Amino acid sequence: MKMGKTGNNKFLKQFNETSLLELIRTNKQISKADLAQLTGLSPTACGIIVSNLLEKSYISEAGIGISTGGRRPNLYGLNPKSYFSIGVDIDVDYIRFILMDITGKVEYRDKIPSGFEQSVSKSIKLIEGKLNQIIQEYEIKEDRLLGVGVSIPGMVDNITHEIIFAPNLGWERVDLEHMMASIGSFPIYIDNEAMCSAICENWIGCCLDQKDFVCINMKSGIGSSIFAGGNLYRGCSGSAGEIGHIMVDHNGIKCACGNYGCLETLVSSKSIVEKAKRLIRQGLIADFTEDLDIDAITIDDIFSSASNGNEAARVILVEAAGYLGLAVANLINTINPSKIVLGKELVRFSEDVLENLKNIAFAKALKYPASRVEIITSEIGEDTSALGAAIIPLKKLFGYRL
Amino acid sequence: MKMGKTGNNKFLKQFNETSLLELIRTNKQISKADLAQLTGLSPTACGIIVSNLLEKSYISEAGIGISTGGRRPNLYGLNPKSYFSIGVDIDVDYIRFILMDITGKVEYRDKIPSGFEQSVSKSIKLIEGKLNQIIQEYEIKEDRLLGVGVSIPGMVDNITHEIIFAPNLGWERVDLEHMMASIGSFPIYIDNEAMCSAICENWIGCCLDQKDFVCINMKSGIGSSIFAGGNLYRGCSGSAGEIGHIMVDHNGIKCACGNYGCLETLVSSKSIVEKAKRLIRQGLIADFTEDLDIDAITIDDIFSSASNGNEAARVILVEAAGYLGLAVANLINTINPSKIVLGKELVRFSEDVLENLKNIAFAKALKYPASRVEIITSEIGEDTSALGAAIIPLKKLFGYRL
Numbered sequence: 001m002k003m004g005k006t007g008n009n010k011f012l013k014q015f016n017e018t019s020l021l022e023l024i025r026t027n028k029q030i031s032k033a034d035l036a037q038l039t040g041l042s043p044t045a046c047g048i049i050v051s052n053l054l055e056k057s058y059i060s061e062a063g064i065g066i067s068t069g070g071r072r073p074n075l076y077g078l079n080p081k082s083y084f085s086i087g088v089d090i091d092v093d094y095i096r097f098i099l100m101d102i103t104g105k106v107e108y109r110d111k112i113p114s115g116f117e118q119s120v121s122k123s124i125k126l127i128e129g130k131l132n133q134i135i136q137e138y139e140i141k142e143d144r145l146l147g148v149g150v151s152i153p154g155m156v157d158n159i160t161h162e163i164i165f166a167p168n169l170g171w172e173r174v175d176l177e178h179m180m181a182s183i184g185s186f187p188i189y190i191d192n193e194a195m196c197s198a199i200c201e202n203w204i205g206c207c208l209d210q211k212d213f214v215c216i217n218m219k220s221g222i223g224s225s226i227f228a229g230g231n232l233y234r235g236c237s238g239s240a241g242e243i244g245h246i247m248v249d250h251n252g253i254k255c256a257c258g259n260y261g262c263l264e265t266l267v268s269s270k271s272i273v274e275k276a277k278r279l280i281r282q283g284l285i286a287d288f289t290e291d292l293d294i295d296a297i298t299i300d301d302i303f304s305s306a307s308n309g310n311e312a313a314r315v316i317l318v319e320a321a322g323y324l325g326l327a328v329a330n331l332i333n334t335i336n337p338s339k340i341v342l343g344k345e346l347v348r349f350s351e352d353v354l355e356n357l358k359n360i361a362f363a364k365a366l367k368y369p370a371s372r373v374e375i376i377t378s379e380i381g382e383d384t385s386a387l388g389a390a391i392i393p394l395k396k397l398f399g400y401r402l
Numbered sequence: 403m404k405m406g407k408t409g410n411n412k413f414l415k416q417f418n419e420t421s422l423l424e425l426i427r428t429n430k431q432i433s434k435a436d437l438a439q440l441t442g443l444s445p446t447a448c449g450i451i452v453s454n455l456l457e458k459s460y461i462s463e464a465g466i467g468i469s470t471g472g473r474r475p476n477l478y479g480l481n482p483k484s485y486f487s488i489g490v491d492i493d494v495d496y497i498r499f500i501l502m503d504i505t506g507k508v509e510y511r512d513k514i515p516s517g518f519e520q521s522v523s524k525s526i527k528l529i530e531g532k533l534n535q536i537i538q539e540y541e542i543k544e545d546r547l548l549g550v551g552v553s554i555p556g557m558v559d560n561i562t563h564e565i566i567f568a569p570n571l572g573w574e575r576v577d578l579e580h581m582m583a584s585i586g587s588f589p590i591y592i593d594n595e596a597m598c599s600a601i602c603e604n605w606i607g608c609c610l611d612q613k614d615f616v617c618i619n620m621k622s623g624i625g626s627s628i629f630a631g632g633n634l635y636r637g638c639s640g641s642a643g644e645i646g647h648i649m650v651d652h653n654g655i656k657c658a659c660g661n662y663g664c665l666e667t668l669v670s671s672k673s674i675v676e677k678a679k680r681l682i683r684q685g686l687i688a689d690f691t692e693d694l695d696i697d698a699i700t701i702d703d704i705f706s707s708a709s710n711g712n713e714a715a716r717v718i719l720v721e722a723a724g725y726l727g728l729a730v731a732n733l734i735n736t737i738n739p740s741k742i743v744l745g746k747e748l749v750r751f752s753e754d755v756l757e758n759l760k761n762i763a764f765a766k767a768l769k770y771p772a773s774r775v776e777i778i779t780s781e782i783g784e785d786t787s788a789l790g791a792a793i794i795p796l797k798k799l800f801g802y803r804l
Contacts, residue, residue, distance in 0.1 A: 012418060013442035019414065040415035155770055164770050212638040226736075228630040229803070235738020236614040237774040242735045245768050247728065250652045259766055326649065333644045334628075334736060336637020364661055366647050368557055368566050372639040401631070 016041060018399030020049045021058060024076055025398060029062045031073035050076060057082045058102065058397075078103045083397070084140050087390025088127055089151040089193065089383075090114065092168050092220050095126055096386035099134050102146070104204055104394065108134060109383065120174055128183045135184075147187035147393030150176065151196040151385035153219060158238030161190045167256065168220040189392045189402065193217060194225035194241055195232055196388030197343050197378070202227060203391045205380050206341060213339040214331050215378075216243070216324070217385075218346045222268045226335055231401050244268070248326045266323040269299040269345055276302055276316050285312035303348045317353045325360030332365035332373050343378040418443060420801030422451050423460060426478055427800055431464045433475035452478060459484045460504065460799075480505045485799070486542050489792025490529055491553040491595065491785075492516065494570050494622055497528055498788035501536050504548070506606055506796065510536060511785065522576055530585045537586075549589035549795030552578065553598040553787035555621060560640030563592045569658065570622040591794045591804065595619060596627035596643055597634055598790030599745050599780070604629060605793045607782050608743060615741040616733050617780075618645070618726070619787075620748045624670045628737055633803050646670070650728045668725040671701040671747055678704055678718055687714035705750045719755045727762030734767035734775050745780040 016039070023038055024030055036046040053059045054076075062077030080103050087098040091114065099108035112126055131148065134140075154166025163174040177188050191199075198215040201207040211230040217223055224241040226233040233240050244264035245257050252261020265271050277294055279285040287294070288310040292301060305313035328340060342349070349357070354377070362370050378384055396402060422437055429436075438448045455461045456478075464479030483503045491498040493516065501510035514528055533550065536542075556568025565576040579590045593601075600617045603609040613632040619625055626643040628635040635642050646666035647659050654663020667673050679696055681687045689696070690712040694703060707715035730742060744751070751759070756779070764772050780786055798804060 011440075011442060012421065016414060038413075040413060210638075212636075212642075224736075226630075228628075228635045229633055231631055233630045233635070234614075235771065236612075236740035237738060237771065239768070239771045240614075240736065240738040242738070242768055242771065245735055246732050247766065257768060330648050330732065331736070333647055334626075334642065334733070336639060336642040336644070338638035364649065366641070366644055366659065369637065369639065369641045369644065 015399070016045070017049050017052065020046065021053060022398045024053070024059055025078055029065075029075040029077045031065045031075055033068075033073055034065075080105065081107075083144050083146050084138065085146045085390045085393040086131060086134060086148045087151070087196075087386045087388065087392075088131075088148060089196070089386035089389055090123055090127075090169065091151075091153055091193070091385070095123065095130075096383060097130050097134065098383065098386045098390040099138060100387075100390040100394070102394065102397070104391070106387070106390075107138065109386070118169070120171060120176070120179065124176075124179055124183075127180070131183060142185060145184070145186045146397055147189060148180075148184075149189045149191060149196070149389030149392035150180070151191055151193045151389040152176070153193045153221065153223075155239040155242065156190050156192050158234045163190065164239070187393065187396075189389070189396075191389060191392060192223070192225065192238070192241075193219075193385040194223040194343075195234070196386075196392075197341075197384035198225040198227050198232055198388065199391050199395065200380065200384040200388035201341055201343075201378065202232075203395070204387065205378065205384065206376060207339055210338050212335070212337050213341060214241075214335055214337045215341045215343055215384075216328070216346065217344040218268060218324075218342075219344045220268060220270050222264050222324075224331070226337075228335075243327055243331070246327055246330065248323050263323065263327050267320045267327075272302060272316060272320050273297055273299055275320075276313070279312070279316070285315075288313050299345060306353075307350060314350075314353070317349065318356045321349060321353045321357035322360050325357040326364060328357065328361035328375065329364035332361065332369045336369045337373055340373060340375045341378050342376070343380075343384055344382060347377045347381060349377070417801070418447070419451050419454065422448065423455060424800045426455070426461055427480055431467075431477040431479045433467045433477055435470075435475055436467075482507065483509075485546050485548050486540065487548045487792050487795040488533060488536060488550045489553070489598075489788045489790065489794075490533075490550060491598070491788035491791055492525055492529075492571065493553075493555055493595070493787070497525065497532075498785060499532055499536065500785065500788045500792040501540060502789075502792040502796070504796065504799070506793070508789070508792075509540065511788070520571070522573060522578070522581065526578075526581055526585075529582070533585060544587060547586070547588045548799055549591060550582075550586075551591045551593060551598070551791030551794035552582070553593055553595045553791040554578070555595045555623065555625075557641040557644065558592050558594050560636045565592065566641070589795065589798075591791070591798075593791060593794060594625070594627065594640070594643075595621075595787040596625040596745075597636070598788075598794075599743075599786035600627040600629050600634055600790065601793050601797065602782065602786040602790035603743055603745075603780065604634075605797070606789065607780065607786065608778060609741055612740050614737070614739050615743060616643075616737055616739045617743045617745055617786075618730070618733075618748065619746040620670060620726075620744075621746045622670060622672050624666050624726075626733070628739075630737075645729055645733070648729055648732065650725050665725065665729050669722045669729075674704060674718060674722050675699055675701055677722075678715070681714070681718070687717070690715050701747060708755075709752060716752075716755070719751065720758045723751060723755045723759035724762050727759040728766060730759065730763035730777065731766035734763065734771045738771045739775055742775060742777045743780050744778070745782075745786055746784060749779045749783060751779070 036043045059076045060079035063075045065073045065075045083102040089096040094111040095114045096111040155164040161177045207213045213227045215225045222244045224243045245262045249261035255262035255265045280287045288305045438445045461478045462481040465477040467475045467477045485504040489500040496513040497516045498513045557566040563579045609615045615629045624646045626645045647664040651663035657664035657667045682689045690707045
């Protein structure tokens with residue numbers, strides 16, 4: 001709690017209403033008497049707030065409770081399909097879409113190929129078409145769409161919400177929130193892809209009760225996000241978690257950022273593919289691509305060769321995992337998380353590849369924080385950022401800091 | 403905001419009272435009408451809470467406000483010298499003491515030489531004597547001492563509050579909170595020294611309005627603390643910010659932790675002194691100690707030689723600062739802080755030594771977060787941890803998460 005001289009007017013009134021709505025969400029079914037008991041507000045005050053929430057359709061009657069003497073009390077719960085939220089994940093290969101209702105249930109999901117280095121305006125056009133289709137198909141009234149969250153593989157300013165730099169899209173200084181405003185009157189929330197994944201893992205994934213965890217996603221680049229004390233941690237200008245340019249190899253190759261030996265030069269789909277091509281051309285490893293053109297090798301080829309028993313492909317992945325292990329050790333010491341969740345392409349790491357990552361991370365980290373952390377792969381897969389983006393408007397409704 | 407099924411009973415009632423007390427603190431002088439306006443609570447509800455706070459002596463009448471039509475309103479402010487808090491900083495050279503009143507004013511400060519590798523029981527005896535002396539001298543009644551904060555140069559479990567490991571004191575698995583309970587009936591708060599410094603900088607130092615900042619302290623070891631989103635970030639088990647064992651030199655010497663090239667092997671009073679001794683013995687630098695025994699060199703000798711123009715001493719410090727710059731670059735990328743505050747021995751770095759630190763940090767960090775951070779030295783000096791420890795019971799009173 002922190003309030004300055006310029007604190008919001010009437011914040012306690014709003015806080016009380018949001019607190020009740022959140023208690024109804026987390027309890028699933030609850031009576032007015034229990035709400036009064038939990039909050040310390042008077043039964044009358046609770047009754048007024050519950051009436052307001054019913055009138056706005058956020059909640060509905062959800063059953064009859066057990067009698068504690070008198071009449072059996074009405075129970076209240078979130079009203080399914082009353083309000084909706086949409087998540088959009090703009091990535092280098094696809095734009096993904098999720099429609100979610102107020103209860104967090106996914107009503108619809110789809111992905112459209114986006115093409116590498118797509119223009120901003122082309123992307124907005126694709127998104128506009130899909131959003132209109134979803135809104136019409138599900139007959140979502142204007143005031144029932146809580147908002148659209150948009151996940152971006154790049155840094156987003158946490159005050160202006162401008163996209164600062166999304167290198168793999170080729171986007172720099174893009175005010176997407178403003179540019180998308182013409183699509184509809186709903187609120188738009190632009191967010192970083194790793195941060196969206198953390199929101200997802202915390203709301204519906206493997207970090208439901210975790211207050212302090214880190215999500216690491218590998219895709220074209222590598223990035224992370226930090227949940228600190230129960231909230232997503234953004235840093236002072238929105239770029240917290242940018243571990244891609246931490247130096248892990250003193251003698252490393254030059255990175256696009258100008259420095260040498262950055263994590264991203266060793267652990268990213270792009271750098272892994274480039275390393276494989278380099279080693280094959282130099283004759284340092286056997287050409288495991290067989291009938292493929294070396295130039296056409298993708299990360300999929302490396303993963304499938306490795307899982308088909310190709311040793312050269314496996315070693316490339318083991319080495320990349322080892323360097324990621326060094327970065328993970330730094331995160332364990334600095335952040336002291338309870339979980340580190342590996343997402344996107346990292347879920348394709350086989351057991352023995354992951355083993356190398358964990359061995360190095362635990363050997364290099366301090367014993368105490370290392371003994372408290374679990375390194376796991378996400379169970380949700382590629383949709384974490386789209387799901388997280390859809391959850392943003394819900395979190396806003398339930399009074400969470402974004 | 404986050405509440406589970408087992409949320410505290412009546413938390414909103416307590417929250418409302420604490421919120422008003424905090425508004426009175428931050429506004430210094432405020433009327434009941436303005437409190438009602440700011441909070442959205444009814445004037446009657448505000449009146450009842452203000453009466454409670456007056457009765458408990460937390461606040462007192464603090465003047466008469468400007469009329470907005472009717473009678474000029476009474477203003478309320480924190481009641482000076484009504485409640486007190488004590489901070490104790492246990493370090494390798496001294497145990498420091500601070501007495502502070504509810505308004506944050508320092509009433510008393512002192513330090514007692516502690517001797518290196520002091521025993522736990524000897525330290526508790528020293529502390530007990532000093533606490534009793536302060537309590538008697540300032541005639542502090544039992545119910546007016548809000549608590550005693552204790553700063554420790556080591557990792558503290560954030561659930562059990564046990565000291566896990568304080569290598570420079572030689573303490574491991576010490577339940578100091580429990581062992582100090584016999585001294586008095588006041589609450590005791592054990593905390594990490596860098597975390598105490600961050601609390602201090604945020605409450606009365608150079609980070610008053612900063613939500614996201616990092617404090618780095620160099621002493622025998624090196625540690626940091628992270629303020630994230632307006633709160634101290636502890637991690638899942640209390641050891642967040644332990645940057646001393648981040649690897650910054652692949653070819654580095656062996657660290658006490660078993661790894662090689664840890665930051666602490668390059669940047670700490672101990673490692674700087676050891677490096678100086680090694681270089682002098684190997685004849686690699688001139689002996690700048692002159693009439694001193696090489697074995698007796700201290701960090702003070704190195705700082706004073708450097709400031710007296712000795713080039714060898716200066717270069718040792720410049721190199722240490724450079725390695726710290728690498729760690730600072732990692733923190734800028736990962737944490738995206740608005741300020742990095744260098745404390746304890748680091749405030750003795752001269753301008754050109756600091757320059758090397760900043761140059762490397764800004765060259766190695768990503769441009770965007772680097773453009774948003776300021777690297778500064780603490781203006782408070784060696785008392786930050788003792789002051790921060792004294793502020794802990796105050797923060798608890800004003801409803802802050804510890």
